[in-house]
Amino acid sequence: MRAKSKTFNMNQIKKTETYCTEFSSFRDPSGTVFEKDGIIYRQINHCYIKQYHYLMQSGLYDTLKRTGALVSHEEVNISGITKDCVLVIRPEKIPFISYPYEWIFGQLRDTALLTLSIHRKALEQGMILKDASAYNIQFKNGNPVMIDTLSFDFYQEGMPWVAYGQFCRHFLAPLLLMCRVDVRLNRLLSLYIDGIPLDLASSLLKRKLGFFARQHIHWHAKSIAKHAQDGKISRGIKAIKISKSNHIALIESLIRGVEKLSLKNVQTEWGDYYAHTNYSDTAADHKKKLVSAFLKEIQPATVWDLGANDGTYSRLALEQNAHVVSFDIDPVAVERNYSFVKREKLHMLPLVLDLTNPSPDIGFANHERVTIDKRQNPDCVMALALIHHLAISNNLPLNKLAAWLAGLCDHLIIEFVPKEDSQVQILLATRVDIFSDYTRETFEAAFNLHFILRHSENIEGSCRTLYWYERKKP
Amino acid sequence: MYLDPGFGSMVIQVIVAAIAAGGALYFAMKTKIKGLFSKKNEGKEQDVQHEPDKEN
Numbered sequence: 270m271r272a273k274s275k276t277f278n279m280n281q282i283k284k285t286e287t288y289c290t291e292f293s294s295f296r297d298p299s300g301t302v303f304e305k306d307g308i309i310y311r312q313i314n315h316c317y318i319k320q321y322h323y324l325m326q327s328g329l330y331d332t333l334k335r336t337g338a339l340v341s342h343e344e345v346n347i348s349g350i351t352k353d354c355v356l357v358i359r360p361e362k363i364p365f366i367s368y369p370y371e372w373i374f375g376q377l378r379d380t381a382l383l384t385l386s387i388h389r390k391a392l393e394q395g396m397i398l399k400d401a402s403a404y405n406i407q408f409k410n411g412n413p414v415m416i417d418t419l420s421f422d423f424y425q426e427g428m429p430w431v432a433y434g435q436f437c438r439h440f441l442a443p444l445l446l447m448c449r450v451d452v453r454l455n456r457l458l459s460l461y462i463d464g465i466p467l468d469l470a471s472s473l474l475k476r477k478l479g480f481f482a483r484q485h486i487h488w489h490a491k492s493i494a495k496h497a498q499d500g501k502i503s504r505g506i507k508a509i510k511i512s513k514s515n516h517i518a519l520i521e522s523l524i525r526g527v528e529k530l531s532l533k534n535v536q537t538e539w540g541d542y543y544a545h546t547n548y549s550d551t552a553a554d555h556k557k558k559l560v561s562a563f564l565k566e567i568q569p570a571t572v573w574d575l576g577a578n579d580g581t582y583s584r585l586a587l588e589q590n591a592h593v594v595s596f597d598i599d600p601v602a603v604e605r606n607y608s609f610v611k612r613e614k615l616h617m618l619p620l621v622l623d624l625t626n627p628s629p630d631i632g633f634a635n636h637e638r639v640t641i642d643k644r645q646n647p648d649c650v651m652a653l654a655l656i657h658h659l660a661i662s663n664n665l666p667l668n669k670l671a672a673w674l675a676g677l678c679d680h681l682i683i684e685f686v687p688k689e690d691s692q693v694q695i696l697l698a699t700r701v702d703i704f705s706d707y708t709r710e711t712f713e714a715a716f717n718l719h720f721i722l723r724h725s726e727n728i729e730g731s732c733r734t735l736y737w738y739e740r741k742k743p
Numbered sequence: 744m745y746l747d748p749g750f751g752s753m754v755i756q757v758i759v760a761a762i763a764a765g766g767a768l769y770f771a772m773k774t775k776i777k778g779l780f781s782k783k784n785e786g787k788e789q790d791v792q793h794e795p796d797k798e799n
Contacts (some may be wrong), residue, residue: 297745310785399744484759493751509753522763546752
């Protein structure tokens, strides 16, 4: 008999039924993020109100908002969630919350550069960024934006950058590991919620250092190890001083160093997928027409494209003014997607995700950073040219796949790829065919259990079929 | 400031910031000196162009 597991009781931290504190908002006493009637608010506490007024009156907020660097907000007349609250603001909504271990190299690099440029701008106005967490940055219209309005504090002459260590762990360590060792090492950020420890990064980088990495990772790690017990010394951190000009020189050298980082030309399994598939022009055109027609009927506000590759089909959902999250396991394909989305400022977010082992719940009580389905229930999921990879390459039964997809969305656009398709033949070429259940009939039976079929049509010039399913009401 | 900045991170920051400042100064001086030399060379070229007039 399976033991009943103890789970953290979320009701213990709710104020009332309509107020709900954002679980991960607890480290910084400056304020708290909470949700009321489905809208996200941020309360500003007594200890931070001077910094907030200075941020608004100095012109720093206006400058950062104008350049799209910082999320905009409105002051609202509602009560906060604790007695310490002085003011409540309503920040601009972010369409989909993503985490740094779901970002590709280009996204992590751009978020690092944004953090540094905001800190540099803040210094000009007599402020600093008091933290440099990757979780302070999100994406909107293809570009990174800082969401933590309370991350600023006063600059005092001679003070070093208190967030330098965090910046190196959250940004520099994963960036250097991705471009010098292996592009998949961003996943380490899901194991280490406050960034990759620098001694670990140093040992993984080994001799592939260069002067930039040598200073900020290797020497930095040694200094941390050497001074680990120095809390016992009475002088403490206040004895450490850096002139403003040296502080600025450090930030500018970090910016130049990060700008120079780039991935070597990595060729992955799916890199040139659309150049080498078995779609004729007729088949590709017909598939696009069908997907567009289904989306036009559904009119989704939010769409997830699973196994999206370079986002070719994800972009069809933009025609219906949907926000699209475009997931794929291949970082090269996601990089291509991101370059396009960023340049065109599309209402879309490309992310890297392994559907057979997606982002887990992590952090304190396994509740600080949550799974994708806890962050959003999309109106529509697209699963094109995907099912055979899950069912055959990953031995996932069709009935389990159907149940999983039914838990995600109301509408599903899915492509069945039969065994006679040349792509499936390639998958079966080097293994024993144990998939006697992988047939069109079994597929339809599995999905009809959870969904109502709205329309199905064979794709011209191929042996594949496109289905539009709507989830059955309970 | 709620974050623990870390004493080791602050110590190394003093060093790398000084290196960054030194590097910035070096490149600024290098650019200035190059600029001076290229102005001098322009000046010499103008003198050479004037010489054929003297011969005539």
